[in-house]
Amino acid sequence: MPTIRLNTEIPGPASRALTERRTHAVPRGVYASTPIFIRHAGGAVLEDVDGNRFIDLAGGIGTINVGHRNPRVLGAVRSQLDAFLHLCFSVTGYESYVDLAEKLNRLTPGRFAKKTLLVNSGAEAVENAIKIARAHTGRPAVLCVEDAFHGRTMLGMSLTSKTHPYKHGFGPFISDVYRIPYGLPASSRISERVPMTHEDVEQLLDHTFRRVVAAESVAALIIEPVLGEGGFVVPPAGFLSALADICRRHGIVFIADEVQTGFGRTGELFACTHFGIEPDLILTAKSLGGGLPLAGVTGRAEIMDAPIPGGIGGTFGGNPASCAAALAVIEEFADGSLLARARSLGEHFQRRGYSWQRQHPFIGDVRGLGAMQAIEFIDRDGAPWAAPAKKLAHHCLRNGVLVLTAGTYDNVVRLLMPLVIADEQFNEALQVIENNLNAVAAELGEMAVIGD
Numbered sequence: 001m002p003t004i005r006l007n008t009e010i011p012g013p014a015s016r017a018l019t020e021r022r023t024h025a026v027p028r029g030v031y032a033s034t035p036i037f038i039r040h041a042g043g044a045v046l047e048d049v050d051g052n053r054f055i056d057l058a059g060g061i062g063t064i065n066v067g068h069r070n071p072r073v074l075g076a077v078r079s080q081l082d083a084f085l086h087l088c089f090s091v092t093g094y095e096s097y098v099d100l101a102e103k104l105n106r107l108t109p110g111r112f113a114k115k116t117l118l119v120n121s122g123a124e125a126v127e128n129a130i131k132i133a134r135a136h137t138g139r140p141a142v143l144c145v146e147d148a149f150h151g152r153t154m155l156g157m158s159l160t161s162k163t164h165p166y167k168h169g170f171g172p173f174i175s176d177v178y179r180i181p182y183g184l185p186a187s188s189r190i191s192e193r194v195p196m197t198h199e200d201v202e203q204l205l206d207h208t209f210r211r212v213v214a215a216e217s218v219a220a221l222i223i224e225p226v227l228g229e230g231g232f233v234v235p236p237a238g239f240l241s242a243l244a245d246i247c248r249r250h251g252i253v254f255i256a257d258e259v260q261t262g263f264g265r266t267g268e269l270f271a272c273t274h275f276g277i278e279p280d281l282i283l284t285a286k287s288l289g290g291g292l293p294l295a296g297v298t299g300r301a302e303i304m305d306a307p308i309p310g311g312i313g314g315t316f317g318g319n320p321a322s323c324a325a326a327l328a329v330i331e332e333f334a335d336g337s338l339l340a341r342a343r344s345l346g347e348h349f350q351r352r353g354y355s356w357q358r359q360h361p362f363i364g365d366v367r368g369l370g371a372m373q374a375i376e377f378i379d380r381d382g383a384p385w386a387a388p389a390k391k392l393a394h395h396c397l398r399n400g401v402l403v404l405t406a407g408t409y410d411n412v413v414r415l416l417m418p419l420v421i422a423d424e425q426f427n428e429a430l431q432v433i434e435n436n437l438n439a440v441a442a443e444l445g446e447m448a449v450i451g452d
């Protein structure tokens with residue numbers, strides 16, 4: 001029995017009517033990747049307000065690793081609702097906050113004393129990590145990378161690379177933010193898996209410290225272990241570990257932004273584990289809360305304790321329902337089967353993806369780590385090509401599969417499916433992608449464009 005069920009054209013009449021209302025009530029800046037409205041979700045399946053059923057390979061942008069309405073998460077949240085809803089951890093304590101902090105301190109990479117601050121969103125975790133690093137070092141500057149995404153607050157946006165739509169019209173940005181390449185220059189990344197030596201990375205930073213900002217002015221370097229919005233770029237072997245070493249030598253706080261890569265997405269609880277690095281601070285959000293808003297900054301106790309009492313916190317940070325959900329998420333990952341599932345989903349996708357790449361010249365790269373996988377599209381000159389990515393996402397939705405685009409050049413289609421997706425559902429979704437790759441190739445005259 002197929003999972004996908006389409007009763008109407010997509011979007012159906014009920015979704016179209018809601019879109020009409022949305023257009024009048026919600027500003028256009030709140031982008032809608034799809035024109036559908038959902039009335040029910042479970043596992044990896046979404047049902048829209050017209051009764052159409054979709055397979056979800058977007059997972060609320062990587063937020064639903066344990067599946068929509070995960071039963072353990074629902075149970076934990078329900079029990080919490082019966083006890084109390086909001087207290088504010090800065091007013092009266094509750095055990096689940098401390099419990100979650102202890103668990104994150106234990107589960108994040110690094111066998112050193114750690115502490116955890118809980119906040120509401122990925123961007124807020126980024127903001128707090130930089131505040132903490134500045135308080136610890138007494139230094140102003142922050143290093144970040146090309147193609148990074150760190151959120152939509154003023155500092156998150158200043159650290160983010162892509163200008164449109166994220167930064168357009170919102171300047172001036174925060175000063176003392178400096179950008180280095182993410183491993184190799186973007187132009188030489190496609191299909192190349194060239195490792196970087198320690199010396200390569202030394203040279204890169206030496207250039208930065210001599211010509212851009214002095215090392216002793218830098219409080220922190222913040223980096224995604226795999227670029228998320230930037231196009232699911234896996235860094236060259238050796239890059240992250242060399243960066244971490246150099247930061248340590250200069251007293252620069254090394255911050256891993258695991259908002260998108262974290263909580264099992266890549267087949268490890270944290271992507272840093274793949275690269276053997278132990279960040280000073282690690283940021284979690286998205287799938288940590290199993291669908292509820294929650295984020296964390298976890299790191300070396302002496303760094304986390306730098307802000308004075310009252311210097312960090314917030315009204316809702318680590319709210320009781322979100323803490324209960326996160327504790328249930330951690331239990332879901334405890335036996336390792338979801339992590340194994342993430343790895344096998346990734347391998348399965350890559351096998352299909354490589355066969356598509358052999359068939360379609362406009363697929364420049366198939367890449368990712370664990371269940372964080374993507375297809376990159378290029379034109380005949382090897383330059384980023386956005387049209388196929390946009391068309392593929394559009395056609396897949398019309399055929400019952402939700403995928404998202406990504407990349408500084410919008411030329412990447414990325415998969416962030418719930419890890420609980422059944423094999424039959426995943427195969428069904430991949431078949432829809434395959435069929436629509438063929439349709440997009442025909443529509444764009446791929447062979448004529450690329451092969452002439």
Ligand SMILES: Cc1ncc(COP(=O)(O)O)c(C=O)c1O
Nearest residue numbers: 121122123149150151228259260
């Ligand atoms: C790596 C990374 N950092 C930070 C953020 C911002 O998270 P939020 O949208 O929860 O503020 C995101 C969101 O996509 C992200 O992918």
